[in-house]
Amino acid sequence: MPHTIVLGAGITGVTTAHSLLKRGHQVTLVEKHRYPAMETSFANGGQLSASNAEVWNQWQTVWKGLTWVLKRDAPLLLNLSPSWHKYSWLFEFLNNISGYRRNTIATVDLALRARTKLLEIADEYEIDFDLERRGILHVYYDRAGFERAGAVNNLLRQGGLDRWPVTNEEIRTIEPALGAEFYGGFYTPSDATGDIHKFTRSLAKICERQGARFYFDRAVIDIEASGRSVKASASAVGAPHSTAEVLEADNIVICAGVASRTIGARLGDRVNIYPVKGYSITVHLDDQDSQGGAPEVSLLDDRAKIVTSRLGLDRFRVAGTAEFNGTNKDIRTDRIKPLVDWTRTLFPSVATARVVPWSGLRPMMPNMLPKIGRGKRPGVYYNTGHGHLGWTLSCATSEIVADLIVASGARP
Template sequence: MPHIIVLGAGITGVTTAYALSRRGFDVTVVDRNRYPAMETSFANGGQLSASNAEVWNHWSTVAKGLKWILRKDAPLLMNPAPSWHKYSWMGEFVRNISNYRANTLDTAKLAIASREHMFAIAEEEGIDFDLERRGILHVYYDKSAFEHATNVNRLLIEAGLDRHAVTPDEIKAIEPALAGQFYGGFFTPSDSTGDIHKFSRGLADACQRRGVRFLFDAEVRSIAAYRGVEVNWKPANSLSAAKLQLLEADAIVVCAGTGSRNFASMLGDRINVYPVKGYSITVNLDDEASQAGAPWVSMLDDRAKIVTSRLGKDRFRVAGTAEFNGENRDIRYDRIRPLVDWVRELFPSVSTAKVIPWAGLRPMMPDMLPRVRSGSQPGVFYNTGHGHLGWTLSAATAELCASLVTARMERRHQGGDAA
């Protein structure tokens, strides 16, 4: 069978490698880190959320961004420093506002399909990733926000999602640990949560059992594709002047998150991914009061743009914010503090004495849709640009990508398609 290189060992890369290996391909995964899922797939919000499929391309998003531009603790923050990539990306983002409805529907349908694939994989491979199938609760503090959510809900229902409005009393019944006063909410019983890092590591182990090779600590310096693929790489973080090494294959799939734009450029393609930073905290629930006071039902607080997930008995993940600041992975106190304060306000019995902060870069496309496509060169494919829904969409896009690779490689073998 043909040899396929997968660039990236995050959630998208390992699901793609798994889907390709199930179709009989010889697969090598290449990553610059020493272990799988060490970047954006390390500590995200944990939600497998078709209910969060609304794309951001809406005038209300633009208005909020302008309103919050001078607030360091704003849920949506943009560094106004000049950057051609950032401002050109935002121009494309605005142009895609006209596609808001269609793109939201497409994303929701993909998310619904994806979770069935993921559950099947976890069951078949015996992967324990702290899965909680208790639904996701969205809460709103005022009538205006709730009315916008009602419009979004109509789209999600049209896409096939089981989601319904709930009253303030019903919110408290669904999650008794939650404090605060709310105008209303929406509940999606079919959504779930889990630990993306544990799933990715478990799936990487499953891939290795199937014969997939992993090349870690590998910094890719160049890629060429012409009737085959050549990847030149060197050991990452090497203290010595290591020589470039060559890895050859019949095809390549770029699943490199925010690095995909650079790799696509090497291959003569344009994948306009922008790194949108998100933050999370993992609250260690070390005492009985904290364990009893933390929620089991996952939440999305629309006003604060914060999501939550319960990861087993003794961990509570809280994540949110969007920061447009380029390839910046710094963990800022003024961005972490609102997450901690939010926990203290809405779940006052939870101790925040032991909180682990984290920041990761979401690979966002201007239209908020992932790119699953072939490249301009033969044997080049992409599965990238999943934005804030990589965990939610990955199992479905991996299947789509593997099917595309299979079809194109069969046509190449038959001499009917150069790509």
Template sequence: MSHVVIIGAGVTGVTTAYALLERGYSVTVIERQRYAAMETSFANGGQLSASNAEVWNHGSTVLKGIKWMLKTDAPLLLNPLPSWHKYSWLAEFVSNIAHYRRNTVDTTRLAISAREYLFAIAEREKIDFDHVRRGILHIYWDKPSFEHALKVNSLLSEGGLDRRPVTAAEVKSIEPALHGDFYGGFHTPSDSTGDIHKFTSGLARACQRRGVRFIYDAAVEDIARNETYSIGYSLGSPSDGGDTSRRTIEADVVVICAGAASRNFAGMLGDRVNIYPVKGYSITVHLDDEQSQRGAPWVSLLDDRAKIVTSRLGNGRFRVAGTAEFNGMNRDIRDDRVKPLVEWTRMLFPAVGTSRVVPWAGLRPMMPNMMPRVGKGRLPGVFYNTGHGHLGWTLSAATAQMVAQCIEQEFRAPERSAVPAVA
């Protein structure tokens, strides 16, 4: 009997559980939080964006990063304090500039294929996640940035994406609520947006109904290999009066989908998965009055200058997200990083009230080449689906299928059977 244990109940872990469930495997998901989708899959920018598939490994990104180093409100912020992990990751990031073109095209193709799976899952399981299918509009304030976008567009087109240049007048006609003096833009009609937390938690409930076991409040402490894998974890915490006794669960297959923590688990299993946590921020603006609801956009935006994205989450919420902060596993929500998001909202959408704004920060798990780590580990029965960076939700449904296919090639799915008991 092949029993698969997945570590992590974010969007990659839950979509992986679903893909394996569809193939007939017995699946258990272990998650350190009390519910699914409580970390990086909680309040991201909300975009399902093949149009944002350009990898960051470009000379212009490095130059901008150096220029922004001493500005606390810059779109990209690097804590200069020494860290071997950070600087070795950055060196590897720079070395992957040579693969910028290939990786951008490959990411575009992967993002397009992921749509089919994700939309089918949501329809089949009747998951309501505030899905809006009005495309994504990229806006540019000057000619040089627009001309760079033209070059990027050729790569996205090579990957199969229909992303169309639009004039400044067309920008305003596509999204009338938008205020600003723009040079031009690009519109991708096939992209869409939604609430990642609603999608992931809804899919987790669907998996649970169909037999996947979720163990929440479980901190994985070690993974040992004998004939099978023995995963040791503790439940709850002393502060909440929970049962903190040590437990173990046996697995034939282990899949690491643990976001920024995946690097540590990979180390337990003898693999090098060089993920760095790149912090991103978002604000959820509650549209509490009719004027704010009318003044907030329905078309999703990406402002290239500010590196900010938006999503409309139903009639009553507006999500604004952005920034990249290299500061290790720090999860602090800094006012000087949130403030630019609020000010940007006020500038571009003056009719939107910002009296009730909920800030959030999450750690994007990024590989130096900006490509997700999907596939086998060094040891038999170890697999990875992690490191998706800023495109976790966009790519998740496709990479879940990829890792499930890898597992299927080595471990044939058994007849449905009970999940082994927890020791």
């Protein structure tokens, strides 16, 4: 039986393990945390959003970023301190502006395939993850924003997405809880939301029952890939390297989020991932007024760059912002406050007395596409760099990388 090691037990690692188990592989997952889904897969915006597949590589993003550079509460914040990695990544980001249309359409196609697969998995195992299939509503306050969104909508529809414009009156019909006036919006009824943490933890338990071995609290010390096998040395977090256990397999898949860049470098591969920090708040809806006043349809406010999801009866997730500030995961009050203020403004009946803030690092490639495929050395594969769409894309990219491994065959 072919044996594959998967590094990382977030959404991409666990879905990769599941795809390999389905193809008859023995799977070992190595995770630095005590449990699955404890980093970027912990408290994201919750959207399974093919409608948010537009890549960021365009001049408008650059100009907005420059105007926001001195605003500490801006939706996009760039720390100007010198960093070769950061500025080389940004230069490569600019070089990929020419691929904006092509990469957006490709991302939509990938998102639609992923959504189908995720729902199949959820149905097969009856996974409860607060799934809501009420669609996603994008809202715009002025004509300029709405018309620009119309051009984006044409690209999304070329990728196969069923999405259409709606008036302010139709917005109120779709989501009556909204307490603001809009010029218009776009609605994608086929999109969905759910709790990424609950889904990933549940799928990890299923993988374990199917024979996957999990090594938690393990730091990868070294990786060797030869023509015959792959070896990963992993020791307990904080333990001496001399205590490391050597795991040997036919293949290894790197699904390690922002750490994939460092791991890739050890294997001779350039994986130019940059950590783009995002924030979320989970608003606990502890009373009937809050539960009735919070939206049930998922929202994307393009001006504020904020997304929402309703997670069951008593939780409301609000997420947004992009911060280029290295691997710093500090939760800043001036970045959380806009999320709370936005909630209070648009949903005045929702109490914000119990709000749980969170920050996570999105692993982003400069072209905004995930890195999927083989490394330079035999038996090395990557499924990483999904940026803000890990939840949306992982169930498709895991299938792609699993098929690649099967097609390569177990090496002698």
